[in-house]
Amino acid sequence: MKKVGLVLSGVLLTGLLAACGDESKGDKALDENKLVIGVTAGPHEQIAEVAAEVAAKDGLEIEIKAFSDYILPNTALSEGNLDANSYQHEPFLDAFNEDHGTELVPVGKTILNPMGIYSEKFKSFEDLPEGATFGLPNDPTNGSRALYILEENGFIKIKEDKKENASIYDIEENPKNIEFIELEAAQIPKQLSEVDAAAINTNFALAAGINPKEDSILLESSNSPYVNYIVVRAENEDDPTVQKFVKAYQSEEVRTFIEEEFQGSVLASWDE
Structure with missing residues (x-):
C-alpha cells in the first residue's frame, strides 16, 4: 500500500509541475522578432503576405500558415501553435469562444468582405x-x-x-x-x-x-459588425510584438494593395 501511495504521490506531483509549467508558458511574452500568423487561403493570405513585408522593414519576421477551413486557425491559436490569426469577424469569434471554452480576443481591425x-x-x-x-x-x-x-x-x-x-x-x-x-x-x-x-x-x-x-x-458598408480582426490569446492582447504586427497590417502599403488588388470586393476597414 505504501508503494502505491508513493506512485500516486509522484503522479500528482508530476501533474502539478506540468500544470505550473503550462501556466508559465501561457504568460510568457511572445518572441520580439518573430510571429507565426494563421490565415485562410485567398485574400487573407495575400494581404498577410504584404503586411509581412511591411513588418520586415521594422525588424519583425512573420511566418504565415494558411488553412483551408475556419475552425483550425482558432484551434491552433488556442493550443499555442500560432501567435495570432487573421481571418474572422467578431460574431464568429464570440461563437467559437463560447462553444470551445477558449479566450481568444480581437486586437485590430483588418478587412471586410462585403456581402x-x-x-x-x-x-x-x-x-x-x-x-x-x-x-x-x-x-x-x-x-x-x-x-x-x-x-x-x-x-x-x-x-x-x-x-x-x-x-x-x-x-x-x-x-x-x-x-x-x-x-x-x-x-x-x-x-x-x-x-x-x-x-x-x-x-x-x-x-x-x-x-x-x-x-x-x-x-455592406465598412462599419459592419462583420469586419474581420487580427486575433490573439487573451494573455497576449497587449504584447508589443502583436501591436507591431497590427501596425504593419494597418499601414498605407497594405491599404494600397487591397484597393488595387481587389477593386472594391475587399475593403480596408481599420479606420472605421
Whole structure:
C-alpha cells in the first residue's frame, strides 16, 4: 500500500509541475522578432503576405500558415501553435469562444468582405415591387448579416434587442412586405434568377463571376459588425510584438494593395 501511495504521490506531483509549467508558458511574452500568423487561403493570405513585408522593414519576421477551413486557425491559436490569426469577424469569434471554452480576443481591425444584395430583374432595391421575393442565406450568421444590410438602408426594421442575431421572425417593420426565402448560401448565385433579389457572400459572388462593387444593388458598408480582426490569446492582447504586427497590417502599403488588388470586393476597414 505504501508503494502505491508513493506512485500516486509522484503522479500528482508530476501533474502539478506540468500544470505550473503550462501556466508559465501561457504568460510568457511572445518572441520580439518573430510571429507565426494563421490565415485562410485567398485574400487573407495575400494581404498577410504584404503586411509581412511591411513588418520586415521594422525588424519583425512573420511566418504565415494558411488553412483551408475556419475552425483550425482558432484551434491552433488556442493550443499555442500560432501567435495570432487573421481571418474572422467578431460574431464568429464570440461563437467559437463560447462553444470551445477558449479566450481568444480581437486586437485590430483588418478587412471586410462585403456581402452584397443582387438582382437580375431590378437595377435598385427601391424598384422591388410589393411582396418581392428575397433569397436569404439559411445559416444564422449570414441570414442576420443580410437583414442588417436591409435595415441599415431603411428597407426593414429589426426588433431592438435582436439586432445582433436577427432572424426573419425578428422583423417588426417590412414596408414592402418582402417575402424572405431561406436558401443555402453557396447555392444562391445559381438561384438568383428565381427570386427578385438575394444576399450573396463575396466569396460565392466572386466564384460565380459576380463583382460586388459593380453588380450589387446594395453593398455592406465598412462599419459592419462583420469586419474581420487580427486575433490573439487573451494573455497576449497587449504584447508589443502583436501591436507591431497590427501596425504593419494597418499601414498605407497594405491599404494600397487591397484597393488595387481587389477593386472594391475587399475593403480596408481599420479606420472605421
